[in-house]
Amino acid sequence: MTDRLTSTQIAWRAAQDIADGAYVNLGIGFPEMVARFQPPGREAIFHTENGILGFGEAPPAGEEDWDLINAGKKAVTVKPGTAFFHHADSFAMVRGGHLDVAILGAYEVAETGDLANWSTGPKGVPAVGGAMDLVHGAKRVAVITEHVTKDGKPKLVKRCSLPLTGVGCVTRVYTSLAVIDVEKGRFVLREKLPSLSVSELQTMTGAELVLPETITDLIVPEL
Amino acid sequence: MTDRLTSTQIAWRAAQDIADGAYVNLGIGFPEMVARFQPPGREAIFHTENGILGFGEAPPAGEEDWDLINAGKKAVTVKPGTAFFHHADSFAMVRGGHLDVAILGAYEVAETGDLANWSTGPKGVPAVGGAMDLVHGAKRVAVITEHVTKDGKPKLVKRCSLPLTGVGCVTRVYTSLAVIDVEKGRFVLREKLPSLSVSELQTMTGAELVLPETITDLIVPEL
Amino acid sequence: MDKTLPTVAQAVAEIPDGAVVMIGGFGGSGAPIELVHALIDRFLATGHPRALTVVNNNAGNGHVGLAALIEQGMVKKLVCSFPRSADPRVFTEKFLAGEIELELVPQGTLAERIRAGGAGIPAFYTPTSYGTDLAKGKPVEEFDGRPYVRERWLKADFALIKALKGDRLGNLVFNKAARNFNPLMAMAAAKTIVQVSAIVEPGAIDPESVVTPGIFVQGLVEVAAPAQEEELNRAGARYPEIAA
Amino acid sequence: MDKTLPTVAQAVAEIPDGAVVMIGGFGGSGAPIELVHALIDRFLATGHPRALTVVNNNAGNGHVGLAALIEQGMVKKLVCSFPRSADPRVFTEKFLAGEIELELVPQGTLAERIRAGGAGIPAFYTPTSYGTDLAKGKPVEEFDGRPYVRERWLKADFALIKALKGDRLGNLVFNKAARNFNPLMAMAAAKTIVQVSAIVEPGAIDPESVVTPGIFVQGLVEVAAPAQEEELNRAGARYPEIAA
Numbered sequence: 001m002t003d004r005l006t007s008t009q010i011a012w013r014a015a016q017d018i019a020d021g022a023y024v025n026l027g028i029g030f031p032e033m034v035a036r037f038q039p040p041g042r043e044a045i046f047h048t049e050n051g052i053l054g055f056g057e058a059p060p061a062g063e064e065d066w067d068l069i070n071a072g073k074k075a076v077t078v079k080p081g082t083a084f085f086h087h088a089d090s091f092a093m094v095r096g097g098h099l100d101v102a103i104l105g106a107y108e109v110a111e112t113g114d115l116a117n118w119s120t121g122p123k124g125v126p127a128v129g130g131a132m133d134l135v136h137g138a139k140r141v142a143v144i145t146e147h148v149t150k151d152g153k154p155k156l157v158k159r160c161s162l163p164l165t166g167v168g169c170v171t172r173v174y175t176s177l178a179v180i181d182v183e184k185g186r187f188v189l190r191e192k193l194p195s196l197s198v199s200e201l202q203t204m205t206g207a208e209l210v211l212p213e214t215i216t217d218l219i220v221p222e223l
Numbered sequence: 224m225t226d227r228l229t230s231t232q233i234a235w236r237a238a239q240d241i242a243d244g245a246y247v248n249l250g251i252g253f254p255e256m257v258a259r260f261q262p263p264g265r266e267a268i269f270h271t272e273n274g275i276l277g278f279g280e281a282p283p284a285g286e287e288d289w290d291l292i293n294a295g296k297k298a299v300t301v302k303p304g305t306a307f308f309h310h311a312d313s314f315a316m317v318r319g320g321h322l323d324v325a326i327l328g329a330y331e332v333a334e335t336g337d338l339a340n341w342s343t344g345p346k347g348v349p350a351v352g353g354a355m356d357l358v359h360g361a362k363r364v365a366v367i368t369e370h371v372t373k374d375g376k377p378k379l380v381k382r383c384s385l386p387l388t389g390v391g392c393v394t395r396v397y398t399s400l401a402v403i404d405v406e407k408g409r410f411v412l413r414e415k416l417p418s419l420s421v422s423e424l425q426t427m428t429g430a431e432l433v434l435p436e437t438i439t440d441l442i443v444p445e446l
Numbered sequence: 447m448d449k450t451l452p453t454v455a456q457a458v459a460e461i462p463d464g465a466v467v468m469i470g471g472f473g474g475s476g477a478p479i480e481l482v483h484a485l486i487d488r489f490l491a492t493g494h495p496r497a498l499t500v501v502n503n504n505a506g507n508g509h510v511g512l513a514a515l516i517e518q519g520m521v522k523k524l525v526c527s528f529p530r531s532a533d534p535r536v537f538t539e540k541f542l543a544g545e546i547e548l549e550l551v552p553q554g555t556l557a558e559r560i561r562a563g564g565a566g567i568p569a570f571y572t573p574t575s576y577g578t579d580l581a582k583g584k585p586v587e588e589f590d591g592r593p594y595v596r597e598r599w600l601k602a603d604f605a606l607i608k609a610l611k612g613d614r615l616g617n618l619v620f621n622k623a624a625r626n627f628n629p630l631m632a633m634a635a636a637k638t639i640v641q642v643s644a645i646v647e648p649g650a651i652d653p654e655s656v657v658t659p660g661i662f663v664q665g666l667v668e669v670a671a672p673a674q675e676e677e678l679n680r681a682g683a684r685y686p687e688i689a690a
Numbered sequence: 691m692d693k694t695l696p697t698v699a700q701a702v703a704e705i706p707d708g709a710v711v712m713i714g715g716f717g718g719s720g721a722p723i724e725l726v727h728a729l730i731d732r733f734l735a736t737g738h739p740r741a742l743t744v745v746n747n748n749a750g751n752g753h754v755g756l757a758a759l760i761e762q763g764m765v766k767k768l769v770c771s772f773p774r775s776a777d778p779r780v781f782t783e784k785f786l787a788g789e790i791e792l793e794l795v796p797q798g799t800l801a802e803r804i805r806a807g808g809a810g811i812p813a814f815y816t817p818t819s820y821g822t823d824l825a826k827g828k829p830v831e832e833f834d835g836r837p838y839v840r841e842r843w844l845k846a847d848f849a850l851i852k853a854l855k856g857d858r859l860g861n862l863v864f865n866k867a868a869r870n871f872n873p874l875m876a877m878a879a880a881k882t883i884v885q886v887s888a889i890v891e892p893g894a895i896d897p898e899s900v901v902t903p904g905i906f907v908q909g910l911v912e913v914a915a916p917a918q919e920e921e922l923n924r925a926g927a928r929y930p931e932i933a934a
Contacts, residue, residue, distance in 0.1 A: 021691035023905050043691050045859070045905070049553060050472040050626050053903045054859065066474060066676040067624035073473045073531075073676075080893030081859040083900035084622055086629045086657070087472075087503075088561040088809075091554030092877060095572065095810030098905050119579075125505075125538050126550050128580065129528040133554030136573040137810050167577035244447035246661050266447050268615070268660070272797060273716040273870050276659045277615065289718060289920040290868040296717045296775075296920075303649030304615040306656035307866055309873045309901070310716075310747075311565075311805040314798030315633060318566030318816065321661050342823075348749075348782050349794050351824065352772040356798030359817040360566050390821035558811070567802070568833035570814040589812035589842070598833070619898060654863060655899040 102138035116162035135166030147175035154206030325361035339385035358389030370398035377429030454484035468631035470607035474675025476624030478608035505529030505537035508679035527553035563601035564633025605635030616663025698728035714851035718919025720868030722852035749773030749781035752923035807845035808877020849879030860907025
């Protein structure tokens with residue numbers, strides 16, 4: 001197995017692309033980690049589906065206000081400039097194209113930009129939450145993910161095999177090995193770990209990687 | 224010409240049917256007068272399309288706040304319990320069936336309950352405002368009107384000749400001569416001036432009046 | 447006009463068998479636990495109401511509130527977006543046993559369908575769920591070259607919601623993110639019953655800050671120190687209580 | 691992040707010829723007169739912008755604000771519900787002369803179309819206007835046995851709105867019934883420019899009372915003592931001023 005980025009490092013890399021003043025929704029779980037790595041001097045404003053814009057970090061343990069939680073049902077805090085609103089206004093922000101970036105996890109991403117991240121199949125209790133809404137409306141829908149599954153199977157594929165969350169919605173994927181854009185139904189390789197050859201990366205990817213003139217080294221600090 | 228109620232008296236009669244605690248929208252102009260005649264002990268709550276619920280009377284001249292107006296652009300006042308909201312929420316109240324009563328003026332009312340009250344034809348500048356919304360959603364849509372036009376023509380008709388505001392929407396008409404319900408596509412006479420015979424009333428009405436067993440005298444105070 | 451009710455028991459007394467009941471809250475935040483527990487009390491005393499259709503974002507957590515309602519077998523069908531939680535056992539078991547029906551709706555579509563119900567909009571188009579399993583059987587239409595799914599309004603016979611303060615006219619304000627679905631459900635139900643931490647005089651709430659105007663509220667009852675679902679669950683609570 | 695702009699002139703500097711511009715207000719209440727006048731100043735100095743499509747509930751009154759914009763010949767088309775006022779002469783004359791196009795929309799439909807534009811809902815059904823001249827050419831569908839008209843969203847390139855207070859993040863509160871269309875238009879425009887009576891520090895507006903969250907605002911400018919259209923018209927004002 002080759003070197004790969006930790007989850008923290010993937011989150012760090014995704015955070016570097018968030019502009020100052022961007023409105024950002026981070027999916028439940030792993031994507032929430034992105035908030036920790038805002039570059040100095042940049043102030044992103046975080047949106048949560050359950051009706052808060054501009055919330056702050058988690059409070060110290062024991063000081064939680066359970067009326068002040070994020071979509072992952074974790075306690076957060078207010079900051080100067082926070083606003084509360086109801087669920088319909090919250091999803092108006094999402095669906096209406098007002099978010100600059102949504103960063104989500106994935107089971108599979110297809111070269112078409114299709115995303116599968118809500119269901120691993122017909123077994124058990126299905127639950128979708130806000131995933132199907134978040135993939136529509138944000139100006140950029142980015143995915144952060146391991147490049148391959150625990151079994152070593154590609155998560156970047158030609159066509160998703162799992163139930164779709166959205167069609168043609170993903171614009172960029174940050175993986176443990178590379179940064180890949182989805183453009184005109186193709187994966188375009190933008191950055192890769194310097195220790196990894198293009199052909200090695202291609203073998204771990206389920207669809208063809210388009211190679212532009214410039215492919216940047218994916219360099220991330222120790223975290 | 225027979226005796227007839229003044230506009231003020233028609234407004235008074237319409238006001239008697241407004242229950243305590245009712246949410247009421249009064250159309251611009253003549254219908255606004257209904258607010259003056261709430262029976263003692265009853266408290267109606269008035270809605271205006273431009274985003275106020277529970278507003279109070281007009282302020283004294285010279286004390287107007289032009290940010291605090293009704294749909295007719297007349298200055299009003301706040302009362303304890305007033306609420307402000309935007310136009311979409313305001314029409315959610317209208318369209319969503321939350322108003323108990325809307326009282327509107329009319330050019331024509333048809334026995335089908337169709338209402339024409341926004342346009343007298345293709346000449347000039349058309350203007351509709353909230354009229355087409357108000358006829359939908361309120362639990363009762365009542366009309367107050369002269370029984371006949373200035374030229375003596377019936378305003379209660381079989382089918383409207385003027386452009387419609389809404390189809391099958393009016394449930395009760397308070398005229399200068401009578402109180403008439405619209406039921407199953409027919410005008411049902413409920414009250415009439417005691418000085419007026421049913422046949423006299425029928426000659427001034429453009430569609431057949433259904434006569435129930437009880438027709439009450441329409442008795443209104445001097446005002 | 448005075449919409450206040452003396453007790454939570456009276457507040458839920460009219461909900462019949464088979465009713466569609468919207469219950470506010472996102473997880474435990476903004477969940478009207480005392481009203482839900484009053485409904486359970488009534489069921490335990492009278493056998494009613496039962497066969498309820500409940501609309502809530504979630505499916506309950508632990509053994510209190512909505513989870514307890516489901517546990518009693520009072521819920522026939524659940525309309526929700528995310529029937530998972532830290533401890534979703536009650537719902538999961540009934541669902542896998544085929545004892546409860548689930549209509550899964552994307553969260554934003556759920557919110558918009560409820561708002562549409564309140565606003566007299568019988569159907570609308572949304573990009574959400576296009577091309578997915580959750581759009582199956584729904585009409586699709588293109589607007590400006592992009593496909594959208596048509597969704598219907600959602601209305602209820604009753605809404606049980608939770609607010610921070612309310613006046614006797616029903617004007618409400620909420621607490622932080624406990625607002626969530628509560629103001630929307632208030633619009634979409636024929637009868638909206640609210641539990642508030644404090645009933646205040648008309649005028650005590652700034653007219654600029656009213657979130658739910660009284661027209662959307664039919665009854666309100668004061669529950670001065672409402673329980674928080676998260677805290678109940680951390681303490682291992684069950685409703686009804688079981689002797690420790 | 692700081693969305694504040696130094697002058698009304700800079701606030702309206704980017705609006706191009708042919709733009710769709712939503713202008714807030716209901717009559718004079720909530721009308722951003724200073725922003726509109728800044729647009730007129732720019733037109734008088736540069737000849738731009740022209741051929742605007744303006745969305746407003748009304749068509750102006752007297753010779754200030756929207757009426758003055760129309761009077762200058764800057765407006766190609768007006769989308770509104772009620773082009774009447776105490777003194778609608780400016781619009782009336784241009785309309786009857788065929789110099790301005792009118793799209794007449796019922797007021798509630800206008801509000802909902804704007805909200806839909808802001809909320810990503812490309813179309814919705816409403817009972818309003820069914821069976822009337824204003825439904826002509828629009829798709830009709832029955833839901834639960836009742837007919838409804840399908841209406842499209844309304845979006846704009848720019849919204850010019852007026853609020854009472856705003857912070858540098860763009861969080862806004864309004865003044866009484868001057869709220870009206872302003873928060874909706876803020877949602878529906880690619881770029882929303884707000885004139886506020888006071889710019890305040892973030893945190894100065896209670897997060898519970900924010901009406902328009904900053905995400906819907908792209909720029910705001912302080913106009914400390916804004917004119918009120920009603921008062922200008924009662925004083926017989928014209929814009930630009932004519933020497934008395």
